[in-house]
Every structure is written in C-alpha cells, then in structure tokens.
Amino acid sequence: MGQRTPIAVVGTGYWGKNLVRTFYQLGHLKSCCDLDTNRLQELKQQYPGIVTSDRYEEILQDDEIQGVVLVVPAKDHFRLARQALEAGKDLYIEKPMALNTRDAEELLQRANRKGRILMVGHLLLYHPAVQKMKHLIDTGDLGELYYLYGQRVNFGLLRRDENAMWSLAPHDLSILTYLFQEEPVSVSARGSCYIQRNTGTEDVIFLNIRFADQKMANFQLSWLDPHKIRKTTIVGSKKMIVFDDMEATEKIRIYDKGVETPNYIPRYESYGEALTLHTGDVYIPRIKMVEPLKTECEHFIDCIQTRRTPRSDGLNGLMVVRILEAAQTSLDRRGEPVPVTGALSEVCR
Ligand SMILES: NC(=O)c1ccc[n+]([C@@H]2O[C@H](COP(=O)([O-])OP(=O)(O)OC[C@H]3O[C@@H](n4cnc5c(N)ncnc54)[C@H](O)[C@@H]3O)[C@@H](O)[C@H]2O)c1
Incomplete structure (x- = not known):
C-alpha cells in the first residue's frame, strides 16, 4: 500500500x-x-x-x-x-x-x-465493460454513433424521497454522457405512479433524449417490473454492442452488423436495393472483472494524491443533473419535450 x-x-x-x-x-x-x-x-x-x-x-x-x-x-x-x-x-x-x-x-x-x-x-464509469465500450467507440470500431438505449428495471428497491428516474437514471445518464461526449438538446419523459400514488412518486419512467445531430437515447427505468434487467445497447454504423450487467462473465457482445452504402448506385437499382446489410460474427471479448467500487475508491484516492481531475468529475455530475431536471419538468408536463439548456463551459469559468 x-x-x-x-x-x-x-x-x-x-x-x-x-x-x-x-x-x-x-x-x-x-x-x-x-x-x-x-x-x-x-x-x-x-x-x-x-x-x-x-x-x-x-x-x-x-x-x-x-x-x-x-x-x-x-x-x-x-x-x-x-x-x-x-x-x-x-x-x-x-x-x-x-x-x-x-x-x-x-x-x-x-x-x-x-x-x-x-x-x-x-x-458504472469504473466498470471494465463500460471502459471497453468507450475504447471501442474511441478507436472508431463502431463507426458513427447512431443511438443508445438502456433498461434498468427490477422489482424493488422502492424509495420514498425520489422517483425511479432520480434513483436509477444517473447510472445510465452518466454512461450516455461519457460515451457520447455531447450535451443533449432536449428530453422527454413519461411515467406513472402505481405504488406511492399519495406522494406522486413515479415508479415507471420512459425517457427519451435527443442530441443536436441525429443521435438519440432511450431509457426504461422502473422498480415495478418482474425482471431484473441492466442492459445497454449501442448501435453504430459499423458495429453494435450489448452490455448486459446481469451476465456473470460475458458482459459484452459485439455484433458485426452494419449497413453498407455503395459509392455508386447503378441506374436500374433503387437506393434501398443497392444497400447491403452486413451481418458478421458476434464477438464476446474477455473482460477482466475488477470490482467497480474498488476501482472507483482507488480513483478518488489517486485524484486526491495527484490532484488529477476525476473521470466522474463535477461536470459529469452537473450534466446528469441537468438532464434529470429537464426530464422531471417533462414528466410533470406529461411528456412535453423540454430543452436541456446552458453551456457547460460557462459554468467552469
Ligand atoms: N452508486 C450506487 O450504485 C448507489 C446505490 C444506492 C444508493 N446510492 C446513493 O447513496 C446515497 C445514500 O443512499 P442509501 O440507500 O445508502 O440511503 P440510506 O438511507 O440507507 O443511508 C443514508 C445514511 O445517511 C445517514 N445520514 C443522514 N443524514 C446524515 C447526516 N447529516 N450526517 C451523517 N449521517 C447522515 C442516515 O442515518 C443513514 O444511515 C444516495 O445518494 C443514493 O442515491 C448509490
């Protein structure tokens, strides 16, 4: 030590x-x-x-x-x-x-x-599988990022002070903002209270997030569900990744699937006919599992000692809160899209 x-x-x-x-x-x-x-x-x-x-x-x-x-x-x-x-x-x-x-x-x-x-x-930013996804994106293996969706559902654990979105979505939103490295422009959320109706605490929430380009993300968050699912799917132009945190060892599957657009389309073919759906192998990379919490705590100590900026720094935290706040407004307005406002760079001045 x-x-x-x-x-x-x-x-x-x-x-x-x-x-x-x-x-x-x-x-x-x-x-x-x-x-x-x-x-x-x-x-x-x-x-x-x-x-x-x-x-x-x-x-x-x-x-x-x-x-x-x-x-x-x-x-x-x-x-x-x-x-x-x-x-x-x-x-x-x-x-x-x-x-x-x-x-x-x-x-x-x-x-x-x-x-x-x-x-x-x-x-989850300290989870080796999330680090693997980040690597695959940064090296261009996935091609252009298209969209991401996640499911974080279970039966329990109910909370009184916050709804299922504030409790569960920070995990997904931190992954989203870390992987996409982009601020969303708008959010829309729909949800319902089934158990804690008297306090208006939503148990089930569907969250949709839009970015300035075509990118989008969708999350299902619930503590009233028969399944325990913790899954993230990312679709890129060249490959697709599924991260299933309920799998004991095979946490990530990489699907070699993409649509190839030819440079030249013969006049007798329609655009749709000229596209090739590429379906290759499914690859399961070996990921050395280390307890994410241990890595996270070691990282905090390392940041204190070296004065390095943490991977999950205040900016990442703020970005997640911004999305959650806009999503809550949307929830209160029954799904109306709400802009996610404010440039993060201004906050850091
Ligand atoms: N990262 C994760 O995966 C994860 C999982 C669960 C909870 N959390 C977060 O952890 C936090 C705590 O959640 P929890 O489920 O452990 O709650 P909890 O209610 O079980 O525990 C909170 C503890 O804080 C103590 N406490 C409250 N006010 C205090 C004060 N002023 N001084 C000292 N102690 C005080 C309470 O006595 C209690 O023991 C929340 O922010 C929650 O979102 C994170």
Missing part, C-alpha cells in the same frame, strides 16, 4: 456501508459519521481502529481528514457537500450530485474556486 490518505465516510446506510468496507480494505478509512449511533457501534466492532462520530462538524474540523465521502440521502447532498468544500476537504459525493442544476453548478464552482477535488459516485 502506498501513502495513506485519511478518509471519512459520512452516511453508512444501505450504500454507505459498501464504501466503508472498501476504503477500510484499501487502508484509507479514518472515520465514519452517521446520525444512527447504533450503526456506529456496529461499525466500530467490525472495523477496529476507526473513529466514529454522529456529528458532521467533528469530521469537518478534523484537519487530518483529506477526503469526505458523502453517502447520505440525495436531499442532503448539496448542504453537506457545500460545508465539506468550505472546510477545505476533497469531496466524493454519491449520485445524483444535487437535486437541481443551480445547486450542482454552485458545488462545481465552489470546488473550482477552492481547488478541491469533486468526484461524483457514477459507479
């Missing part, structure tokens, strides 16, 4: 306990903070030597702590994140980075002003 970078994990519930375990195993966990003192007692027994506190201020006042890892409910992200940045801590914040664009922009600007690392927990 290299140099120790003392980390505090704040929020040790359903997801936070995984970050506690990982930072502990990596040898960087100093403190855990939670409002639930029983949980802190359990953690103290499970991870000897760690410091626990139910007071966030104590974490911020501890000069030894370099990085704060926020794994609290999304409604508390902005408030606690702002405090951590003000206290001069490098910050890892779970997805979604904030609940609206204004707050996400403020965090990004604050982190830039203070020279702090701001990393968003977009876990």
Whole structure:
C-alpha cells in the first residue's frame, strides 16, 4: 500500500456501508459519521481502529481528514457537500450530485474556486465493460454513433424521497454522457405512479433524449417490473454492442452488423436495393472483472494524491443533473419535450 490518505465516510446506510468496507480494505478509512449511533457501534466492532462520530462538524474540523465521502440521502447532498468544500476537504459525493442544476453548478464552482477535488459516485464509469465500450467507440470500431438505449428495471428497491428516474437514471445518464461526449438538446419523459400514488412518486419512467445531430437515447427505468434487467445497447454504423450487467462473465457482445452504402448506385437499382446489410460474427471479448467500487475508491484516492481531475468529475455530475431536471419538468408536463439548456463551459469559468 502506498501513502495513506485519511478518509471519512459520512452516511453508512444501505450504500454507505459498501464504501466503508472498501476504503477500510484499501487502508484509507479514518472515520465514519452517521446520525444512527447504533450503526456506529456496529461499525466500530467490525472495523477496529476507526473513529466514529454522529456529528458532521467533528469530521469537518478534523484537519487530518483529506477526503469526505458523502453517502447520505440525495436531499442532503448539496448542504453537506457545500460545508465539506468550505472546510477545505476533497469531496466524493454519491449520485445524483444535487437535486437541481443551480445547486450542482454552485458545488462545481465552489470546488473550482477552492481547488478541491469533486468526484461524483457514477459507479458504472469504473466498470471494465463500460471502459471497453468507450475504447471501442474511441478507436472508431463502431463507426458513427447512431443511438443508445438502456433498461434498468427490477422489482424493488422502492424509495420514498425520489422517483425511479432520480434513483436509477444517473447510472445510465452518466454512461450516455461519457460515451457520447455531447450535451443533449432536449428530453422527454413519461411515467406513472402505481405504488406511492399519495406522494406522486413515479415508479415507471420512459425517457427519451435527443442530441443536436441525429443521435438519440432511450431509457426504461422502473422498480415495478418482474425482471431484473441492466442492459445497454449501442448501435453504430459499423458495429453494435450489448452490455448486459446481469451476465456473470460475458458482459459484452459485439455484433458485426452494419449497413453498407455503395459509392455508386447503378441506374436500374433503387437506393434501398443497392444497400447491403452486413451481418458478421458476434464477438464476446474477455473482460477482466475488477470490482467497480474498488476501482472507483482507488480513483478518488489517486485524484486526491495527484490532484488529477476525476473521470466522474463535477461536470459529469452537473450534466446528469441537468438532464434529470429537464426530464422531471417533462414528466410533470406529461411528456412535453423540454430543452436541456446552458453551456457547460460557462459554468467552469
Ligand atoms: N452508486 C450506487 O450504485 C448507489 C446505490 C444506492 C444508493 N446510492 C446513493 O447513496 C446515497 C445514500 O443512499 P442509501 O440507500 O445508502 O440511503 P440510506 O438511507 O440507507 O443511508 C443514508 C445514511 O445517511 C445517514 N445520514 C443522514 N443524514 C446524515 C447526516 N447529516 N450526517 C451523517 N449521517 C447522515 C442516515 O442515518 C443513514 O444511515 C444516495 O445518494 C443514493 O442515491 C448509490
């Protein structure tokens, strides 16, 4: 193990306990903070030597702590994140980075002003299969990118504070923006509340995203579905990729399928007749599986130590929040297309 970078994990519930375990195993966990003192007692027994506190201020006042890892409910992200940045801590914040664009922009600007690392927990950007897809796109193997669609559906886990889109779509939107490297122009979303009708919390959502060129993306998000599906399909002009995260080992399939357009079309043939549908092999690349969470935590430590910009930086986090905010407006307006506005470059000034 290299140099120790003392980390505090704040929020040790359903997801936070995984970050506690990982930072502990990596040898960087100093403190855990939670409002639930029983949980802190359990953690103290499970991870000897760690410091626990139910007071966030104590974490911020501890000069030894370099990085704060926020794994609290999304409604508390902005408030606690702002405090951590003000206290001069490098910050890892779970997805979604904030609940609206204004707050996400403020965090990004604050982190830039203070020279702090701001990393968003977009876990799938640390998945080896997503890295493989990125490589195939960047090397031009797929040809021109046409469209992408994803399904993230399951029976559970229901949340009260946020709908299925805010809970599940950050994963897909972070992949989309990372792979396409482009900001969408408009979003339209339709959804329904079947279980939590009294609070108007949508359980099932269909999201459609348009880009300035012909590119588009579509996502199905639900926690009320008989299947557990976590799948992304990308169609390019030369090849197509399917990433199925429910597959144990064969996570990616590359389909050598594309439409070849001839340079010259004889006069006696129609355009349609002259096109050739190319159907080649299906290729399953060997992907060395490493736990994405471990890679993600190592990346945060590396960014703190080297002052490198994280792969899932504040800009990536902001872009996802922008799309979610526009999508929520569209949901509220029963699917009306809503523009995704604002140039990201202006936020970084
Ligand atoms: N990356 C992923 O795959 C993934 C998966 C699940 C959840 N998440 C994210 O993780 C975050 C937490 O979700 P969860 O399901 O673990 O929620 P949870 O309710 O199970 O846990 C939240 C914990 O935060 C604690 N907490 C709340 N306010 C606090 C404060 N001011 N100071 C200290 N502790 C405080 C609560 O006591 C609780 O233990 C959310 O942002 C969620 O979106 C990410």
